[in-house]
Amino acid sequence: MMKKQLFLTLIFLFPTISLVTAKSNLYVSVLIRENYIVGAKNLPTGLYLWQGDTTWNHIGWKNLPIWSIDTASENPDYMFVAAGNGALRTLDGGQSWKITTDWRVTEVSDVSIHPLDHHLVYIATSYGIWKTTDGGESWRESNNGLNPTFTQTIQCDASSLQRVIAGGEEGLFLSTNQGESWKPTGPLPVPVKDIISNRQTPRLWLAGTEKHGVLISRNQGKTWGTAEGDIQDQTIYKVTIHQNNPKLMAAGGYQTGVFISRDGGQTWKQNKKGLKTLDIHGLAFDPNEKQRLWIGTMGDGVYFSEDFGKSWNYAGLSGALVSDMKFITR
Amino acid sequence: MKLYFVLLFILTICISCVKIDEQDLNGLQKNPEYQPPLYAEMIKGYRARCDSLVDYFADHQAGHYMNVAASLYRQRNIDRALKSLDSLMQNPRGDMFWMYPFITVTFTGRDVLPNDTRQKMRELWRTYTPYRGDTENHWAMYYASLYLITQMYPDDKGDKWFNGRSSQENHQEARDYLISWMELTTRKGQGEFDSPDYYGVYIIPMAQLYAWSKDKTMKKRAGMMLDYLIADFSVENLNGLYVGGHSRTYPVQVLNQWKTSAAGISWLLFGNTPYQPRSQAFVLALSGYQPPEILYHIANDRSEPYVHKELKRTRHRLRFSDERNAPVYKYTFMRKEYAMGCLQGGLLQPIQQHTWDITWAIDDPSQGYNTIFTVHPYSSGHELAMYFPEEIKLMTQAVVKSKGTYDSPDKWTSASPFEQVVQHRNALIVLYNIPKDTRFPHISGFFPKSLKRRRVDDSGWIFCHADNAFIAYFPLNEYEWQEEENNWRLFSTELKNGAVVQADVESNYNSFKEFQDAILKLELSTKMDSLPSVDFNSLDGTRMQFTYDQVPKINGSLVNYNTWKLFDGPFLKAERNSQKLQINYKSMHRLLDFKNITVKEWIDSR
Numbered sequence: 001m002m003k004k005q006l007f008l009t010l011i012f013l014f015p016t017i018s019l020v021t022a023k024s025n026l027y028v029s030v031l032i033r034e035n036y037i038v039g040a041k042n043l044p045t046g047l048y049l050w051q052g053d054t055t056w057n058h059i060g061w062k063n064l065p066i067w068s069i070d071t072a073s074e075n076p077d078y079m080f081v082a083a084g085n086g087a088l089r090t091l092d093g094g095q096s097w098k099i100t101t102d103w104r105v106t107e108v109s110d111v112s113i114h115p116l117d118h119h120l121v122y123i124a125t126s127y128g129i130w131k132t133t134d135g136g137e138s139w140r141e142s143n144n145g146l147n148p149t150f151t152q153t154i155q156c157d158a159s160s161l162q163r164v165i166a167g168g169e170e171g172l173f174l175s176t177n178q179g180e181s182w183k184p185t186g187p188l189p190v191p192v193k194d195i196i197s198n199r200q201t202p203r204l205w206l207a208g209t210e211k212h213g214v215l216i217s218r219n220q221g222k223t224w225g226t227a228e229g230d231i232q233d234q235t236i237y238k239v240t241i242h243q244n245n246p247k248l249m250a251a252g253g254y255q256t257g258v259f260i261s262r263d264g265g266q267t268w269k270q271n272k273k274g275l276k277t278l279d280i281h282g283l284a285f286d287p288n289e290k291q292r293l294w295i296g297t298m299g300d301g302v303y304f305s306e307d308f309g310k311s312w313n314y315a316g317l318s319g320a321l322v323s324d325m326k327f328i329t330r
Numbered sequence: 331m332k333l334y335f336v337l338l339f340i341l342t343i344c345i346s347c348v349k350i351d352e353q354d355l356n357g358l359q360k361n362p363e364y365q366p367p368l369y370a371e372m373i374k375g376y377r378a379r380c381d382s383l384v385d386y387f388a389d390h391q392a393g394h395y396m397n398v399a400a401s402l403y404r405q406r407n408i409d410r411a412l413k414s415l416d417s418l419m420q421n422p423r424g425d426m427f428w429m430y431p432f433i434t435v436t437f438t439g440r441d442v443l444p445n446d447t448r449q450k451m452r453e454l455w456r457t458y459t460p461y462r463g464d465t466e467n468h469w470a471m472y473y474a475s476l477y478l479i480t481q482m483y484p485d486d487k488g489d490k491w492f493n494g495r496s497s498q499e500n501h502q503e504a505r506d507y508l509i510s511w512m513e514l515t516t517r518k519g520q521g522e523f524d525s526p527d528y529y530g531v532y533i534i535p536m537a538q539l540y541a542w543s544k545d546k547t548m549k550k551r552a553g554m555m556l557d558y559l560i561a562d563f564s565v566e567n568l569n570g571l572y573v574g575g576h577s578r579t580y581p582v583q584v585l586n587q588w589k590t591s592a593a594g595i596s597w598l599l600f601g602n603t604p605y606q607p608r609s610q611a612f613v614l615a616l617s618g619y620q621p622p623e624i625l626y627h628i629a630n631d632r633s634e635p636y637v638h639k640e641l642k643r644t645r646h647r648l649r650f651s652d653e654r655n656a657p658v659y660k661y662t663f664m665r666k667e668y669a670m671g672c673l674q675g676g677l678l679q680p681i682q683q684h685t686w687d688i689t690w691a692i693d694d695p696s697q698g699y700n701t702i703f704t705v706h707p708y709s710s711g712h713e714l715a716m717y718f719p720e721e722i723k724l725m726t727q728a729v730v731k732s733k734g735t736y737d738s739p740d741k742w743t744s745a746s747p748f749e750q751v752v753q754h755r756n757a758l759i760v761l762y763n764i765p766k767d768t769r770f771p772h773i774s775g776f777f778p779k780s781l782k783r784r785r786v787d788d789s790g791w792i793f794c795h796a797d798n799a800f801i802a803y804f805p806l807n808e809y810e811w812q813e814e815e816n817n818w819r820l821f822s823t824e825l826k827n828g829a830v831v832q833a834d835v836e837s838n839y840n841s842f843k844e845f846q847d848a849i850l851k852l853e854l855s856t857k858m859d860s861l862p863s864v865d866f867n868s869l870d871g872t873r874m875q876f877t878y879d880q881v882p883k884i885n886g887s888l889v890n891y892n893t894w895k896l897f898d899g900p901f902l903k904a905e906r907n908s909q910k911l912q913i914n915y916k917s918m919h920r921l922l923d924f925k926n927i928t929v930k931e932w933i934d935s936r
Contacts, residue, residue: 061459063425085462088494098494103473103507107464107648107719126648126719150649152719169649193721210722235723254723279724298724 167192208236252280271309296322530591530610570603574671586698
């Protein structure tokens with residue numbers, strides 16, 4: 001009995017211990033669009049790793065539009081990016097990459113690796129959803145019930161191998177059988193740009209929408225409500241929830257600056273002051289710094305705030321259009 | 331060995347001469363106006379143009395990959411070429427626009443390049459990461475290049491390639507895509523169809539596959555696709571210009587259609603337009619491809635007017651549409667003095683669509699400004715989001731960075747959801763029904779200053795004398811003339827709008843006035859109160875009735891778009907989904923069968 005208790009405690013403590021001892025690195029995907037024409041120049045688009053201050057190191061492919069990044073929770077060297085030319089995978093922390101998809105897959109806008117099984121990966125594309133169950137060795141379409149198929153975001157449910165939620169041209173779609181079939185969920189058939197859940201409180205989900213602000217679910221995506229206030233008619237490209245404090249949320253989108261909620265989505269405060277660009281497409285709470293929120297702008301690089309958006313510190317990548325940002329714990 | 335090939339070539343020409351002399355009796359001489367050379371002469375001319383183009387690239391050392399390739403092919407200026415190549419490889423860039431010239435160098439130089447250069451070149455396929463791009467032409471170039479380079483290194487593992495995929499994976503993927511593209515094209519038409527500017531970047535990959543594919547079936551497919559693409563252009567070729575509606579063209583090229591890759595390729599293939607050294611034509615010249623005689627006649631014989639119809643498709647639609655590839659109905663009337671052509675209107679291709687025009691023959695096609703057309707300059711994130719995956723609200727801003735005129739009220743290329751067109755032979759009706767809150771609520775008409783005469787009649791008709799053509803243009807609503815450097819802009823802010831356009835040849839009349847009198851006698855009624863509507867009896871007595879958002883009627887019958895064929899005209903016939911194209915010229919026929927990968931030629935017996 002004693003042994004069992006100790007084992008359970010260790011399992012429970014392990015993530016916390018990891019968070020305390022492990023260092024999280026910030027990756028951002030960048031689309032530098034200034035004078036961008038396919039084939040014209042080698043512009044340093046792609047993946048960047050923050051080195052401190054305003055210094056960033058480019059990783060992997062140049063001249064590649066990347067829209068989203070995800071990594072296996074237990075193995076940070078195993079990473080996928082959603083890119084214009086497919087789903088690219090690295091097994092060595094970004095040293096080498098493989099396009100795992102073929103010509104049938106293009107315009108990939110999001111990728112989600114299942115936290116319970118990293119071989120199970122979904123991608124959202126302009127032509128629908130594809131999934132792999134062998135870590136990207138083979139892919140197949142999973143669009144049954146999805147209409148229209150244009151999909152911009154997808155997120156696995158960290159508490160269930162079966163559940164996954166996608167957002168597309170006409171709203172949210174839920175699958176309870178690993179993407180084999182989809183059913184509409186959510187209150188509105190509006191374009192959904194981003195979905196996020198919280199691993200600490202898996203019942204809590206957020207979604208950013210076109211012109212309808214933020215949708216919130218507190219029952220694992222079964223039903224959704226609309227965030228109220230100034231945020232409710234905004235176009236929101238990214239949403240995020242602090243992993244260790246689910247009451248802390250942020251949202252950003254077209255000309256919004258940053259909306260921050262400190263009460264679990266009940267109220268949202270808009271922050272624009274100090275930002276040159278109000279178009280936000282990347283958001284991440286810093287697991288290394290308790291109150292630090294990072295934002296990626298569309299055209300003015302990266303900033304962070306340590307006072308809930310009252311002031312912003314410039315963190316480099318001048319002129320960059322940031323499409324996604326993610327902390328990866330090592 | 332060389333002597334053997336020379337003898338073989340001469341023998342081939344001789345055999346061809348015998349064969350063509352027989353063919354020539356089958357009708358070609360019946361036409362007094364069109365007097366083609368013998369096939370042997372055609373081929374001789376083609377070969378000479380190929381040679382001169384290769385020489386041009388070999389001798390004009392601009393330091394591009396194509397110059398290197400030409401030098402290697404000719405085996406002259408090798409040292410200089412290697413130096414250029416070394417320098418180019420220091421900073422590879424251009425994605426698929428790097429891949430196709432690099433492949434050209436790789437294959438033309440495979441027996442000439444030193445080992446260390448070849449190793450450096452091989453290494454670039456590991457270290458440089460070309461992007462696949464997002465258009466049909468990008469993919470054609472990307473996959474043709476990938477197919478060929480993996481053919482050269484068939485056993486390499488993924489760590490030797492930029493994309494981490496093994497030679498086998500890359501080769502199979504490239505093959506699958508290329509065959510799938512050929513199938514889609516021959517079933518539903520191209521999405522990036524009939525683009526004078528982008529035509530060459532389909533010719534290149536097919537020419538490369540034709541030249542260098544080891545797989546005989548792929549080589550044959552590529553040769554057939556070259557026939558197919560060249561046939562597609564030949565029927566709408568007016569002295570080397572690609573006329574009619576286009577999926578994509580550029581602001582300069584829509585006014586001067588000669589400044590395009592299509593015209594450069596027409597010069598090479600048919601010698602029917604002034605010389606211009608184009609790299610796309612250069613790759614074709616290297617490939618060993620020889621255009622079939624029948625295409626030469628189709629491209630050049632304009633002795634009889636004809637109507638040619640085509641079915642194309644839209645680029646893949648990602649959003650806001652029930653159809654991934656909506657049909658595009660193309661109609662072109664051709665004669666030696668002019669061509670009139672149109673698409674049905676609507677959002678068929680983002681950014682660079684050219685929906686209709688009349689283009690007339692001029693002594694020197696390179697001078698341009700031989701066209702009249704109208705456009706509604708539409709600009710919206712909605713249009714872009716239909717075809718591109720990016721954020722709708724940020725899309726226009728992003729597009730303007732590479733296609734600067736997209737969000738300009740003065741632009742000359744544009745699709746518009748508020749534009750609809752119908753054409754019957756040499757008469758055309760274009761209607762506009764533009765909502766008030768549209769970003770640019772006006773239309774523009776292009777009338778070049780090079781017109782011999784432009785006269786506005788009290789009746790409202792605008793009469794134009796354009797070289798050997800007369801053109802009558804009836805604006806459906808009020809407008810003003812705005813003078814620009816090379817043209818007059820017909821500018822109208824009336825939201826319910828449009829025009830009736832009627833063309834004819836000068837030689838049918840004793841004078842310009844006689845043409846005007848004939849036009850003034852035609853019955854024409856228009857309504858602009860609710861939906862724009864026109865009822866017009868054209869010069870040949872055809873009644874054309876067209877109301878916005880309704881199916882047009884020709885002589886009382888609804889135009890039946892459901893039966894529109896993939897190709898339908900005197901020279902080309904293809905049913906939808908058939909994967910077969912029959913090319914006809916008088917007694918000569920050529921059948922391209924993409925299902926069975928066969929080519930059949932025959933001549934009708936007398």
